[in-house]
């Protein structure tokens with residue numbers, strides 16, 4: 001089955017998913033029941049192209065990478081240029097919108113409007129953008145359901161590591177009473193580099209070069225990115241509504257090389273930890289802050305952009321999941337997981 005896809009935003013993560021589609025087209029990956037046809041890309045700086053019969057993925061990637069502009073994408077009869085994100089969502093024949101614009105930690109926009117418009121036009125969405133899930137989960141999930149379309153957001157927490165689908169699907173039947181984890185790749189990478197002797201600024205610059213950091217890295221270092229992910233876990237996994245701003249939040253911006261080295265000398269480590277605990281009355285206590293942990297703690301062994309999460313379950317006991325927390329291919333893969341699940345789900349409902 002052909003799936004017509006439109007990319008809204010075409011930065012590192014969007015391009016990584018396009019690479020995976022290219023592998024699928026070349027037969028280097030199985031079809032998993034669908035053939036992706038990229039019909040549109042709309043990016044605020046790189047420009048926009050649309051062709052109802054599909055675009056050439058290799059040429060899209062070359063244009064974006066070699067010249068930084070889709071103006072370099074070859075002309076073809078029927079090609080439309082210049083549609084902004086909303087025009088692309090509303091007017092193209094795409095049935096799957098890949099929303100991969102930047103995460104805005106204050107308003108969640110324009111991504112919330114992108115999702116809302118897609119659902120109102122009966123188009124499915126996969127996204128790695130944390131804003132819509134952290135700030136508008138109830139409204140958007142109801143809108144998607146009302147319009148009979150799919151909304152996937154696995155990559156919003158721990159990129160390609162299935163931190164959302166694993167507890168919902170595989171740990172079904174448990175009550176999750178507590179979650180703790182390292183949920184930001186940039187800061188964990190920075191702390192690990194500081195353990196090796198790099199300064200805070202050197203470590204941040206490297207994390208940015210490697211594609212781990214947000215467009216505005218203040219979100220990473222001041223803890224807001226981890227706070228968003230903590231809100232997503234609360235809303236989606238623990239069934240308790242908690243607004244992102246209700247979560248106590250302190251980042252790693254006060255952590256110095258000396259503090260990190262001093263901890264190491266005492267066989268301890270600093271880690272930016274997110275915590276969610278269910279109180280007796282069912283409400284949640286939530287925080288994000290740097291914590292000093294013992295060198296023997298399993299979370300102390302989680303290094304670099306790798307993240308980890310521990311789910312305290314009433315029946316199975318604690319389950320720890322560890323894997324990539326950031327990274328372009330890994331996050332592009334998270335979108336691919338969502339799309340595969342969407343196709344499996346659609347196939348089942350047709351039975």
Ligand SMILES: NC(=O)C1=CN([C@@H]2O[C@H](COP(=O)(O)OP(=O)(O)OC[C@H]3O[C@@H](n4cnc5c(N)ncnc54)[C@H](OP(=O)(O)O)[C@@H]3O)[C@@H](O)[C@H]2O)C=CC1
Nearest residue numbers: 009010011012013043044045101102103128129326327331
């Ligand atoms: N990188 C990672 O490891 C992870 C990223 N994420 C999330 O995935 C999303 C994408 O990340 P990433 O690809 O790394 O980020 P990038 O900054 O590389 O890409 C975002 C792209 O969206 C474009 N854009 C911004 N606003 C608009 C708009 N209104 N309409 C169309 N395009 C727009 C940007 O344009 P320009 O830059 O030219 O202004 C840029 O090309 C983010 O929300 C991020 O939080 C989630 C998990 C991990």
Ligand SMILES: N[C@@H](CC=O)C(=O)O
Nearest residue numbers: 184185186213214326
């Ligand atoms: N900037 C984020 C990217 C993934 O969400 C991080 O470093 O974790």
